Amino acid sequence: MTVAAPTRVLSLVDAVGEAMRQAMEADPAVIVLGEDVAGGAGRGEEKENAMGGSFGATKGLFPLFGPNRVRDTPISEAGFVGAGVGAAAAGLRPIVDAMWADFTGLAFDQIYNQASKMSFMFGGQARLPLTIRVAMGSGLGAAAQHSGTLYAIYAHLPGLKVVVPSTPHDAKGLLLESIFDDGPVMFFEHLKLYVAKGPVPEEPYRIPLGVADVRRAGSDVTIVAISAMVDRALEAAERLAASGTSAEVIDPRTVSPLDLDTIVASVEKTGALVVVDESPPHCSVASEIAAAVSEHAFDSLNGPVRRVTAPHAPVPFTPSLENAYAPSVQAIVDAVGTLA
Amino acid sequence: MIDGQTQLALYRTMLTIRMFEQRVAREFRTGEIPGFVHMYIGEEAVAAGVCAHLDDGDYVTSTHRGHGHCIAKGCDLGAMMAEIYGREDGLCKGRGGSMHIADFSRGMLGANAIVGGGIALATGAGLASSVRGSNQVAVAFFGDGAANQGVLHESLNLAAIWKLPVVYVCENNGFAESTPAAYATSVPDVAGRAAAYGIPGVIADGADVLDVYEAAGAAVARARAGEGPTLLEVKTYRFMGHFEGDPDRYRDDDERRTTREHDAITSLRARLEAAEDELASIEAEIEAAVSQAVDFARASPFPDSAELERYVYPL
Numbered sequence: 001m002t003v004a005a006p007t008r009v010l011s012l013v014d015a016v017g018e019a020m021r022q023a024m025e026a027d028p029a030v031i032v033l034g035e036d037v038a039g040g041a042g043r044g045e046e047k048e049n050a051m052g053g054s055f056g057a058t059k060g061l062f063p064l065f066g067p068n069r070v071r072d073t074p075i076s077e078a079g080f081v082g083a084g085v086g087a088a089a090a091g092l093r094p095i096v097d098a099m100w101a102d103f104t105g106l107a108f109d110q111i112y113n114q115a116s117k118m119s120f121m122f123g124g125q126a127r128l129p130l131t132i133r134v135a136m137g138s139g140l141g142a143a144a145q146h147s148g149t150l151y152a153i154y155a156h157l158p159g160l161k162v163v164v165p166s167t168p169h170d171a172k173g174l175l176l177e178s179i180f181d182d183g184p185v186m187f188f189e190h191l192k193l194y195v196a197k198g199p200v201p202e203e204p205y206r207i208p209l210g211v212a213d214v215r216r217a218g219s220d221v222t223i224v225a226i227s228a229m230v231d232r233a234l235e236a237a238e239r240l241a242a243s244g245t246s247a248e249v250i251d252p253r254t255v256s257p258l259d260l261d262t263i264v265a266s267v268e269k270t271g272a273l274v275v276v277d278e279s280p281p282h283c284s285v286a287s288e289i290a291a292a293v294s295e296h297a298f299d300s301l302n303g304p305v306r307r308v309t310a311p312h313a314p315v316p317f318t319p320s321l322e323n324a325y326a327p328s329v330q331a332i333v334d335a336v337g338t339l340a
Numbered sequence: 341m342i343d344g345q346t347q348l349a350l351y352r353t354m355l356t357i358r359m360f361e362q363r364v365a366r367e368f369r370t371g372e373i374p375g376f377v378h379m380y381i382g383e384e385a386v387a388a389g390v391c392a393h394l395d396d397g398d399y400v401t402s403t404h405r406g407h408g409h410c411i412a413k414g415c416d417l418g419a420m421m422a423e424i425y426g427r428e429d430g431l432c433k434g435r436g437g438s439m440h441i442a443d444f445s446r447g448m449l450g451a452n453a454i455v456g457g458g459i460a461l462a463t464g465a466g467l468a469s470s471v472r473g474s475n476q477v478a479v480a481f482f483g484d485g486a487a488n489q490g491v492l493h494e495s496l497n498l499a500a501i502w503k504l505p506v507v508y509v510c511e512n513n514g515f516a517e518s519t520p521a522a523y524a525t526s527v528p529d530v531a532g533r534a535a536a537y538g539i540p541g542v543i544a545d546g547a548d549v550l551d552v553y554e555a556a557g558a559a560v561a562r563a564r565a566g567e568g569p570t571l572l573e574v575k576t577y578r579f580m581g582h583f584e585g586d587p588d589r590y591r592d593d594d595e596r597r598t599t600r601e602h603d604a605i606t607s608l609r610a611r612l613e614a615a616e617d618e619l620a621s622i623e624a625e626i627e628a629a630v631s632q633a634v635d636f637a638r639a640s641p642f643p644d645s646a647e648l649e650r651y652v653y654p655l
Contacts, residue, residue: 031471068471079460079494086464089449113454122442123433124651158652182654
């Protein structure tokens with residue numbers, strides 16, 4: 001639910017921090033676990049909380065909630081993600097900070113075989129209110145093992161919900177909703193969006209999972225973009241408008257569940273679809289959206305669905321390659337051009 | 341000294357597990373039970389001796405060989421049997437089967453078909469207790485095969501630094517499927533690995549339920565007192581193959597016979613001071629309960645295929 005006319009601005013990383021603080025204030029079952037979420041654990045008042053998370057999202061929590069609820073973990077992803085799963089099964093509402101999306105590989109069994117299947121496998125008796133937060137994305141020179149997006153991997157798995165906010169406002173509302181969801185949620189925060197500021201209401205609010213946001217209305221082409229690609233799609237839409245093409249830009253906000261209704265309705269109106277996704281294309285969310293639209297709105301399409309994605313490659317280090325990795329504004333404009 | 345009533349309760353739990361599983365094995369051979377079943381027969385003293393110290397508020401995580409843990413934790417036999425039969429009235433509404441029986445209302449957080457899969461979960465259940473300050477204890481049951489999974493070592497470290505109320509119970513039956521522990525594990529005693537985490541490592545004899553009961557009692561008391569985790573290794577004996585239908589060619593007849601000489605049920609029965617007719621009536625009661633469980637399972641419908649996607653997300 002969106003609150004009218006917010007005036008305060010926050011960065012996405014601070015919006016995420018505020019959501020966690022408000023969730024912890026609202027419910028004593030909410031805890032935060034992860035590497036360096038406070039930092040300097042056990043070193044006494046001066047040094048504890050020296051880090052506040054690798055990206056600063058959890059910085060405000062330790063002084064308010066202390067070491068019982070804000071727990072620095074050893075570098076043991078399988079151990080502490082699995083402990084988060086078990087704690088959720090036993091009635092807590094943990095937020096696990098796994099730092100980088102790429103690191104979830106170390107805990108994949110805990111997420112895939114344990115968390116995602118627990119509700120189903122046990123016939124609906126398990127509530128598993130677990131949120132796993134990760135940072136992702138290219139553009140920081142962090143190279144192949146600190147940049148992967150991976151949301152497609154998790155969106156493939158029944159039982160998980162997968163959230164990919166693109167604004168500080170959405171990040172706060174979606175994170176509060178994720179924390180209070182009774183199932184496991186993977187929450188992907190794009191590093192390139194962390195510092196960008198936007199209006200964020202101070203009071204707690206929630207945005208339902210599975211509801212896309214039409215960020216810009218248009219009539220000639222639908223552009224669906226994910227996470228940091230939304231800003232690029234909006235910029236592409238500006239350029240296209242200058243040349244007389246009206247683009248509608250949709251941010252799904254969650255890739256599982258996926259708000260196909262909003263996307264299909266838009267394509268039925270525009271007759272054209274471009275999907276922008278920073279992940280490699282093979283078996284990607286872009287592919288899923290393309291396939292689903294082909295299935296449900298084929299008669300409305302005036303041409304093929306275009307996917308604008310990263311190449312089928314890990315994220316490279318050197319700027320000359322990394323700068324060419326994620327879809328550019330021009331690539332989006334060009335893709336729309338092929339449909340004209 | 342363990343009083344007579346406790347001994348009788350341990351006997352009853354072990355015999356229930358034994359007779360329940362003998363019936364499962366029998367019905368499995370008829371083809372009535374789908375999938376796979378892994379028999380706990382021979383290892384009953386572990387579940388019985390440990391769970392005797394737990395109540396419904398405490399947690400356990402189990403293994404693919406989990407029927408014994410479920411029974412010892414108080415799961416309903418009929419609902420368990422219906423689950424094994426894949427029926428709608430099963431504890432998991434037929435979605436889980438033998439390898440995924442759970443009953444959260446009794447703190448039974450699931451049998452687990454990933455070797456070592458329950459270890460981190462029990463650690464987390466212990467964390468939940470610790471955060472709440474609620475004195476609940478969590479027990480992770482796992483086999484000697486899981487002793488070589490990295491997640492055990494991560495979990496032992498985590499539980500040790502946070503002094504979590506968790507008891508890690510390694511059921512060392514000597515074989516990970518067909519691979520001998522003597523081959524696959526770098527030390528003769530899994531319990532010895534506790535030293536690497538600065539926690540107690542204790543060995544108990546799985547052929548003697550009273551030994552298991554005493555060792556587990558100390559470990560559970562330590563956990564409940566907030567003194568931290570224990571690694572309890574129980575040397576135990578798997579009478580059957582890895583799964584029902586396993587030709588078991590990695591053991592010879594002598595080995596199998598010797599294994600079956602370590603029977604905690606017959607040895608306790610010989611020591612019990614109860615009258616013979618009391619023991620006979622316990623056996624008759626269990627037999628009736630197991631029969632009722634099978635009747636209950638058979639009477640329950642299979643889940644409707646229209647409900648394939650039900651329960652994927654919590655309601």
